[in-house]
Amino acid sequence: MLLEFIVQNGEEAKQAEEMGADRVELVSAISEGGLTPSYGTMQQVFESVSIPVQVMIRPHSFHYCYSDDDLDIVRKDIQSLIDLGGKRIVFGVLHHDGTVHETALQxxxxxxxxxxxxxxxxxxxxxxxxxxxxxxSKYKHNVKRILTSGGKKDCLSGKEPLHELVKMERETNGPAIMPGGGLHVGNIADVHQTVNAEQYHFGKAVRLHDSFSYPFDDEKINRIKDVIQKGKH
Structure with a gap:
């Protein structure tokens, strides 16, 4: 079972690793849903931890339909990441009709x-x-996982579609389904019992006062680990 936590800088990344996170997602502007962090922040985090760091590559928070200029920024940000020795990104791009912009992705x-x-x-x-x-799935050698709440407002209300997606993952050996969005100590048992995913993504719910302004909460994290271990199928 793999747990991924959102972090905003090197100090948080170190704390997440100490608390038992298996991987972190590095973002800036979390109030905007997460944007691309600065070069300096990426460098700081890479130097701070030994666990994998997935870096958000998102040029703005308006939508996921990117212009040529937006995609030029995306390429430059990815190049900066690679120059620092990284290769792990968090990214998504859509057409205006909401379908995957396969040309841009490819x-x-x-x-x-x-x-x-x-x-x-x-x-x-x-x-x-x-x-x-x-x-x-056609790009599964690069698109390793999909962060989703099953198309619903949170993972609890999306647990049935998440379950169906996990079935697809296992039947096709495609990208891993990583439930994320609204997960917390109070609902992870219910979600995990239905979805039975291999990895989960947590944000503010594993922090003190359920806020990104505060450090991680080891009690919450240990309770989540305990629930998932007990709920293993």
Whole structure:
């Protein structure tokens, strides 16, 4: 079982690793849903931890339909990441009709074949997640996982579609489904019992006062680990 936590800097990344996180997602502007962190922040985090760091690559928070200028920024940010020795990104790009912008995705993978990508919660805005899963599966050597709440407002209300997506993952050996969005100590048992995923993504719910302004809460994290271990199928 793998747990991923959101972090905003090197200090938080170190604390997450000490608390038992298996991987972190590095973001800036979490109040905007997460944007690309600065070069300096990326460097600081890479130097702070030994666990994998997935870096958010998102040029703005308005939508997931990117112009050529937006995609130029995306390429430059990815190049900065690679220059620092990284290869792990969190990214998503859609057409205006909400489907995966396969051309843009493929172009990035061809340009940076070493990428290890999480396709982020843009996935929850797609009309047919099952069709989108099949599309992303074509790139599973780079699109390693999909962060999603099953197309619903949170993982609890999306637990049934998440269960279906996990079934697709196991039947096709496609990208891993990583439930994330609204997960917390009070609902992880219910979600895990239905979904039975292999990895979960947590944000403010593993922090003191349920706020990104505060450090991680070891009691909450230990309770989550305990629930997941007990709920293993």
């Amino acid at each position: 172009a990035l993978i061809e340009r940076y074949p070493q990428l290890d990508m999480t396709f982020h919660k843009a996935f929850d805005e797609i009309p047919s997640q099952q069709d989108a899963y099949q599309t992303l």
